[in-house]
Amino acid sequence: MRILLCSMPDTVPQFSAKTWRAPNLAISSLAGNIQPHHDVALADLVLKRNNLLPSLKKAIEDYQPDIIGLSAMTFQFDTARRIAMFIKSLWKDIKIAIGGYHATLMYEEIASADDDNPFDYIVRGEGEETFRDLLEAMDGGREWKDIPGLSYRHNGRFLHNPPRPLENLDTLKLPRRDVRIWNDYLFSGKVLDMVETSRGCTMTCNFCSMNRMYGRTFRAYSFDRIMQDLANAKKFGAKYIAFSDDNITLNVRRFESLCDAIVEAGHNDLRYIVQASTSGIASSPTLALKMARAGIQIVFLGIENVSERNLKIMNKGGMLEKTKKAIDYLHCNNILIVGGMILGHAEDKEEDIAQNFEFFDKADIDFYGEQIITPYPKTGMRDILIKEGLVTNVNNYKKYNGFWANVKTKYLSSDDLQFLRWKYKRKYSTFFKTTPAFKANFLIVNLLRVIVLRPFYRIKNFFASIGKTERDMFEKDMKRFAEMNKFF
Known part of the structure; x- marks a missing residue:
């Protein structure tokens, strides 16, 4: 067949x-x-x-x-x-x-x-x-x-038919990379591939639908299997590997041992991208060091929000001090951070939106992964937001990607949320789009940001704004983004 x-x-x-x-x-x-x-x-x-x-x-x-x-x-x-x-x-x-x-x-x-x-x-x-x-x-x-x-x-x-029990990961064979029709996979000008070392997450975040796929379980591949997978990815030209694990820091001791195994197998010549929890990174003073030795260069860090009120709503209360510790551990080991931020909670006002961006700026978060809270199907957060009358787009799932505002707050409309996200992202974040910037030492990157790139983008934004209102520029950007995924 x-x-x-x-x-x-x-x-x-x-x-x-x-x-x-x-x-x-x-x-x-x-x-x-x-x-x-x-x-x-x-x-x-x-x-x-x-x-x-x-x-x-x-x-x-x-x-x-x-x-x-x-x-x-x-x-x-x-x-x-x-x-x-x-x-x-x-x-x-x-x-x-x-x-x-x-x-x-x-x-x-x-x-x-x-x-x-x-x-x-x-x-x-x-x-x-x-x-x-x-x-x-x-x-x-x-x-x-x-x-x-x-x-x-x-x-x-x-x-x-009835649902199938979860897979036994010990029986799964390696992914096939030899049958890809096209191969122009890319990150930072280098060949990118994907590898998983585990599946699932046992945490109770009510904005996430992961438990509907895996339940609240955590299953891990053997290190031998992971090393084979990395070797296979290298065979097909990979220079960057993104680990797709839902929560690779759920078992911190295992993750530390995995980093050691990567070094021992000689796969630390690759550069890695992972997503991790702040609590996991903060729980071990040696984890970030081992990650750096293994070649992990970028971490998508689930900061989520800096408001204790909002963290409790997401079932993630008491996280702020752990977040600060995790940022310090990663930056001290020259690991770049993509800060995960979730905006648009029920009580959010403009000052709450600004507070999150200001925190990211002062903490020297390298890249911003901000999202507006999205009422994904079958999540506890969706049920809460619909009950409170805060979902403004119930069924147009084309906009359910974290970028578009599908909700409002008690004080901000969907349009307000969309605009404020754009406004503060434009004010604070700096993008690095060249390979040297990704490879640079953390201190050099931040010097580039403060001394060169941030003034450059502010000058660029100034000239781009001549004769235009802030709202004009916002609407132009949103129109461009709305056209991104139109294929028909």
């Missing part, structure tokens, strides 16, 4: 596809775990954003797949549906499966959609075993009703 697996082209405005183009690890893992007699190809459509449908059409004509699998996040689902309809309009006999977070959370709504539904199968939860069983059923070697985690069409309607 011939299989084509596709990730979506949609990107988040904070992460430009010009500087960040990452392979989709989920479809790579699916490809690595199907039966070896099948032919499979991977199409990361983020690499073809400017020529989407012709590139997809050529891939289908070249590979002539029997089934196409689409993986989509919530904000990418509309694109996935449109792509599926495009495929069906030209090749009605090709079967189409949809998987990923949105399909897992919203499978009943997808199945009951009254528009032209282009999907034949919905793969729910972790997909490796379910998709492998689906292919076996297509070959006639398995009953459809006996495949946990699968929704499938029968007599014109979808049937939903």
Whole structure:
């Protein structure tokens, strides 16, 4: 059987596809775990954003797949549906499966959609075993009703099988990187790849939908398997590795040992990007040192907010002192920080928005990963915000990517939130877009920020603002961002 697996082209405005183009690890893992007699190809459509449908059409004509699998996040689902309809309009006999977070959370709504539904199968939860069983059923070697985690069409309607238990990570084979159709993956001018060392998180953050995919569990791969995966990524040219773990610092002792194992295996010639909790980093005075020795260069740090009131709402109370300690540990080891910030809580006023940006500025956070709180489907935060009447966009999931304001506060409208996020980001943050800046020592980077880059951007903003109001510039930027993911 011939299989084509596709990730979506949609990107988040904070992460430009010009500087960040990452392979989709989920479809790579699916490809690595199907039966070896099948032919499979991977199409990361983020690499073809400017020529989407012709590139997809050529891939289908070249590979002539029997089934196409689409993986989509919530904000990418509309694109996935449109792509599926495009495929069906030209090749009605090709079967189409949809998987990923949105399909897992919203499978009943997808199945009951009254528009032209282009999907034949919905793969729910972790997909490796379910998709492998689906292919076996297509070959006639398995009953459809006996495949946990699968929704499938029968007599014109979808049937939903029981959920599948979580995967045994010890049995999963390495992702396949050799079957990617295109390979222009990039970060900071270098080849980027993705690796996971664990799955899941046991924390109770009510803005996160992770527990609907994995439950509140934490499972880890063996170090031997991780080292094999890193070696495989290097074989295909990787210079940067982004660890996709949901919370790699959940088990700090394990993470320290992993850093030691990376050094021992000689994989500290790579540069790594991880996402981590402030409590995890702050809990060990030796972790950041080990991370630096292993080659970890950038940490997306879940600061979330600096208001104790808002941290309690997110079930993350008492974190501010740990945040300060984590920032100090990372910066003392020359590790750059992308600060995760969540804005738009019920009691937020302009001064609360400003407070967060001012904290990031004074703490010398290197890059800002700010988001406006998003009422993602099936999260506790969504239920609370809807009950309080603060969700202004309930069902247009295309804007559910953290950039757009889909909520209001008791004092600020959605437009206010959008504007204030833009205003303070523009005031405080500085972007480094060249490889030397990412490689520079932390002290040099901050000297560049204070002495050169911040004045440069302020001068640039001054000349750009001549004859324009602040609102004019804001609306121009929002129009540009709104056009980013329009493909049809």
